[in-house]
Amino acid sequence: MNKPLLLQAQRPFTAFAVRATPLATLCLVALLAGGCASPSYTITPEMQARAASENPAPPKDDDFPAPGSAKWQQGAFPSLEALRAMRTGMGKDQVRGLLGFPHFSEGLAGVREWNYIFHFRTGAGPDYITCQYMVRFNADVLTHGMYWKGAGCADLLKPPPAAMQPVATVRPTVVAPAKTTLGADGLFRFDGRSLDDLLPEGRRKLDALARDIRSDSGSAGAIRVTGHTDRLGSKPYNQALSLARANTVRDYLVQAGVPAQRMQVQGRGESEPKVHCAQARRAELIDCLAPNRRVDIEVLSGQ
Template sequence: MNKLSQTRTSVAMRTVPLATLCLAALLAGGCATSYTITPEMQARAASENPPPPKDEDFPAPGSATWRQGAFPNLEALRAMRTGMGKDQVRELLGFPHFSEGLAGVREWNYIFHFRTGAGPEYITCQYMVRFNADVLVNGTYWKGPGCADLLKPAPAAARPVAVIQPAPAPARTTTLGADGLFRFDGRSLADLLPDGRRKLDALASDIKASPSPVGAVRVTGHTDRLGSESYNQALSLARATTVRDYLVQAGVPAQSVQVQGRGESEPKVQCAQASRAALIDCLAPNRRVEIEVSTGR
């Protein structure tokens, strides 16, 4: 074989694969020729708004050249727009999955799969891209229930906004025995015993030094069951009022202090001693003044 024949054979061998590739491209969507896309061409493609295809206009999946289809990149699909050229579509989606023809191809079709969860399950949709006379995209279409909705961004999970309320600070209650606060049967400021005054001074200092603002100070007076019910009610209220007045004089805000008398209605102990002296001693826990302090938020 002479050198000229060898050269011709070598060239022919090199051109066969190229021709094969070109034929594959032709069968897929035609050989695209690069061209400049102008704004006027893009505007024309966007304004054409052709009628959408019917389901029967989509090719049968069994006639696809690439029957396996593809799992597309959702962001690439979301980037599809009218006015795009074939090279741009191919860059996003790859070659069409059907043999569309050899020349003047105005339609590309795809088979796309979408995962439905963490497992291997998926749904299959068909996707059609149509081109106008300028060979620019003038419409994209889906076949399959809910397929178009797959491109919508996933909504944020609708979770109720948990409003965390600060837990109310537990109220602290100080119980002072009435026998240590007042002289026998006493109820006024003049009847307060020295030890009782010291206890109330310490309580007032503690309230004023609280790191949280004081919400309310509730002073409740209690008595034992000796005496009439009406007498005990009046006595319990009078003692609670005296304690309130002392705390206010010691600097506790007057508007935060509330008073109430419960008389003999909330005993802590039950006693049945026959001796009056022993009975009075036994009933001592019932004779008391309770100061409940709660902090504000």
């Protein structure tokens, strides 16, 4: 008499187990693919400043995993713009949004490295080259190193060279100014730091500066881009903001045809003010401190 009752009592549990198994499997696959990605976390300016200040040793070719061990061996054809958007101080959610899940089974806990297999077309036909790409994360789980394996792979991210202009019989030499200071308030939207935050007037100034640098045939030295902020806000935040703005100006000049190999970028935060202000009202203080919010572009001599 008890046996049929026992079987009937077991049926709901069995049905639940069958229904739950696919969900558990999908969760396990997601964990494996994302390297045990934890729920999203807040990225602070202090965390970004730490990531920007770190300088880990680059991996050797042997440190990259063998392509045959990839979980997704087909790899992917990535967007060059997505790869150009990669920076230090990015979280895993942000990297995943640009590049997708890593192509290797990176592990289940404490994952500090993602690896990808990327393909790039060589022409109009089906031919392509294959490169490996590694992203490493620091103790805050923010990017602090991106690396390539494969001859010429890193060069694929360089913007195409500016179109050649016809050479006139007589052309006056345009000498780029040794140092140009651009006010951050005229370059960026309020508290902005990315290419999308550049104001139209700021873009026009950078275009004019890029033309002057390209036209200066007598200088082949480095171009130093230095970001500065005022003293409002914390020092780590100001350091990260000044570096991010300098990187954005560098990227814009490179897109405008200035050779990337000549560019040097640094952020000085609030450490080198031009003016000192003591206004009691915040609005007046912000206006007074405007000269300190700037980006300096210095063309160094090639001699």
